[in-house]
Amino acid sequence: MHYVDPHIHMVSRITDDYETLARMGCVAVSEPAFWAGFDRRTVDGFRDYFRQITEVEPKRAANYGIAHYSWLCINAKEAEDVKLAREVIAAIPEFLDAANVLGIGEIGLNKNTRNEATVFMEQVELAIRHDETILIHTPHLADKLRGTRMIIDMLSDFPSLDRGRVVIDHVEEHTIRHALDAGYWAGMTLYPVTKCSPERACDLVELYGSERLLVNSAGDWGPSRPVAVPDFIVAMRARGHAEHLIEKVVLDNPLALFSRCRRYVPPTRVADRAGAAAGNARGVAASHRA
Amino acid sequence: MPHAPTQPAFDDQRFLAIRSLLVELAASLDRTERHASVGTASLTTDPRWKLVVAAIERLARGQGRAEDLQMLFSDPYEATWRRDGGPTLAGSPGCCGR
Numbered sequence: 001m002h003y004v005d006p007h008i009h010m011v012s013r014i015t016d017d018y019e020t021l022a023r024m025g026c027v028a029v030s031e032p033a034f035w036a037g038f039d040r041r042t043v044d045g046f047r048d049y050f051r052q053i054t055e056v057e058p059k060r061a062a063n064y065g066i067a068h069y070s071w072l073c074i075n076a077k078e079a080e081d082v083k084l085a086r087e088v089i090a091a092i093p094e095f096l097d098a099a100n101v102l103g104i105g106e107i108g109l110n111k112n113t114r115n116e117a118t119v120f121m122e123q124v125e126l127a128i129r130h131d132e133t134i135l136i137h138t139p140h141l142a143d144k145l146r147g148t149r150m151i152i153d154m155l156s157d158f159p160s161l162d163r164g165r166v167v168i169d170h171v172e173e174h175t176i177r178h179a180l181d182a183g184y185w186a187g188m189t190l191y192p193v194t195k196c197s198p199e200r201a202c203d204l205v206e207l208y209g210s211e212r213l214l215v216n217s218a219g220d221w222g223p224s225r226p227v228a229v230p231d232f233i234v235a236m237r238a239r240g241h242a243e244h245l246i247e248k249v250v251l252d253n254p255l256a257l258f259s260r261c262r263r264y265v266p267p268t269r270v271a272d273r274a275g276a277a278a279g280n281a282r283g284v285a286a287s288h289r290a
Numbered sequence: 291m292p293h294a295p296t297q298p299a300f301d302d303q304r305f306l307a308i309r310s311l312l313v314e315l316a317a318s319l320d321r322t323e324r325h326a327s328v329g330t331a332s333l334t335t336d337p338r339w340k341l342v343v344a345a346i347e348r349l350a351r352g353q354g355r356a357e358d359l360q361m362l363f364s365d366p367y368e369a370t371w372r373r374d375g376g377p378t379l380a381g382s383p384g385c386c387g388r
């Protein structure tokens with residue numbers, strides 16, 4: 001089955017992982033800007049990183065027939081330094097015209113601090129000013145519920161924001177409803193120990209339906225499985241779920257979300273599906289415009 | 291349920307999976323208590339252990355267990371956080387490098 005991994009940090013994966021993803025049926029990945037395992041010291045450090053995810057990774061992915069998209073931002077962890085964060089925010093527009101950029105992300109909260117909230121709001125404003133889609137990281141473990149609800153509080157300051165162009169990522173059993181009920185997309189991250197498992201992601205599809213739901217691996221430099229989305233496909237099949245339902249979650253849904261970006265060009269291998277998905281997405285978005 | 295599965299609700303495979311998780315859980319609890327008894331750590335006053343004990347009690351309550359446990363393990367949300375200046379937290383590890 002063809003699929004898309006809408007949240008994976010390929011800068012921290014080896015080239016063999018691209019080959020494995022291709023063998024598994026992956027036609028596209030999207031890579032949000034994140035913390036690289038160390039705090040970068042200057043805005044130019046971020047400029048180099050943005051070049052990596054807008055120029056280098058797309059070429060690496062293309063070698064295996066995979067389309068590579070990216071999102072730009074200053075992540076929540078490095079947002080604690082508000083001065084540097086503002087320099088990065090000012091630099092982001094230099095890269096917004098890159099062909100593979102889908103929008104602003106993954107912005108969000110990490111420890112739910114005031115500085116993180118300030119930088120989050122300024123990046124939502126940046127996205128709105130530039131008419132960009134938004135991908136949002138929610139905190140982990142004990143901080144997730146509070147952080148997710150704080151994020152939804154802050155987004156309510158922007159009543160004209162098109163909720164169908166915003167993903168609230170890393171949802172679990174106790175936060176998924178908050179994201180979906182407010183009209184946002186919800187991303188389920190299949191990540192060992194700290195997040196969702198493939199079986200629990202299947203549970204959430206059974207309980208909440210497949211509308212505006214995404215599944216991703218968040219594969220990064222931590223212990224993670226870049227093939228977590230195929231794990232989900234296998235788990236859904238084992239329960240006897242229909243192929244078209246699985247395909248909607250792992251292929252049509254991410255493509256529908258991506259199509260809300262004005263620069264978006266569908267992955268060539270699934271261009272026919274992507275067109276249909278785009279129409280579908282506009283319908284979904286219109287019905288959830290706040 | 292928006293999407294009901296078509297496979298049998300409770301077959302041997304699922305029984306064995308749950309059995310394995312329960313035995314693993316039991317062994318983890320035994321191990322933690324055993325190791326605590328040889329050290330100076332007191333489990334009874336450890337807030338994390340209290341959460342574990344509370345979580346096990348909640349397993350017997352029925353449907354909605356996963357969400358119930360997630361809520362148990364969550365810091366509370368205060369609707370007035372924007373007025374109060376926001377919570378100060380220790381944070382937690384996880385993916386995306388945090």
Ligand SMILES: [Zn+2]
Pocket residue numbers: 007009032034106218385386
């Ligand atoms: Zn991430």
